[in-house]
Amino acid sequence: MQPSVFGTDNRCLLDALEGSPDKLRGVAVVDADISDAELDQLSAAGVVGLRLNVLFRGGVSLDQIEALAQRIAPRGWHLQFLLDARDLPDLAPRLHRLPVDIVIDHMGHMPVSSGVNHPGFRGLLKLVESGRCWVKLSGANRISVNGPPYNDTTPFAHALIAANPERMVWGSDWPHVAIEGYMANDGDLLSLLADWAPDEATRRLILRDNPARLYRFPI
Numbered sequence: 460m461q462p463s464v465f466g467t468d469n470r471c472l473l474d475a476l477e478g479s480p481d482k483l484r485g486v487a488v489v490d491a492d493i494s495d496a497e498l499d500q501l502s503a504a505g506v507v508g509l510r511l512n513v514l515f516r517g518g519v520s521l522d523q524i525e526a527l528a529q530r531i532a533p534r535g536w537h538l539q540f541l542l543d544a545r546d547l548p549d550l551a552p553r554l555h556r557l558p559v560d561i562v563i564d565h566m567g568h569m570p571v572s573s574g575v576n577h578p579g580f581r582g583l584l585k586l587v588e589s590g591r592c593w594v595k596l597s598g599a600n601r602i603s604v605n606g607p608p609y610n611d612t613t614p615f616a617h618a619l620i621a622a623n624p625e626r627m628v629w630g631s632d633w634p635h636v637a638i639e640g641y642m643a644n645d646g647d648l649l650s651l652l653a654d655w656a657p658d659e660a661t662r663r664l665i666l667r668d669n670p671a672r673l674y675r676f677p678i
């Protein structure tokens with residue numbers, strides 16, 4: 460996945476994909492005026508989606524959502540969003556109308572102190588229930604209030620998995636950019652999944668079957 464610090468310069472991502480084209484897939488960051496030839500180049504390299512980061516510097520404006528969705532729909536790509544779910548009550552109608560699947564980073568990237576009944580999080584659950592929205596079960600260290608071992612994130616993960624376990628994928632969020640202070644341990648973050656999804660079959664969906672479908676890997 461293209462990190463925000465590189466903006467729309469995808470050369471590092473493409474270099475990584477070139478090293479293992481059968482095992483890697485990419486999510487790029489582009490402007491809406493990207494040429495068809497450039498999109499074709501990304502697709503040939505293994506890119507299967509575009510990311511819009513509206514929280515940190517280096518992201519792409521939400522003004523480009525519809526234009527980008529129209530460009531990538533024929534390719535079967537998805538749009539991935541790093542946003543604050545508290546903004547979803549206003550944004551969700553636009554997302555529902557998009558002709559592509561969407562992926563929401565970090566369980567909605569809203570502090571758990573807002574609670575699972577916050578209108579924004581309820582809106583995220585409705586998107587997940589629609590079957591057109593995927594959520595990354597990642598970034599527990601970003602949304603936790605209590606800190607390690609981030610157990611206060613468990614109600615959020617439970618609610619998302621219950622809404623549609625077939626639209627959940629796990630991510631480490633390595634190398635954890637734009638975080639000040641304590642750096643999370645990836646092993647600790649992965650260990651949370653046993654509490655979030657105690658059922659082995661559900662964990663298999665989250666870790667293998669779901670990402671295989673989303674990123675077009677053979678199972």
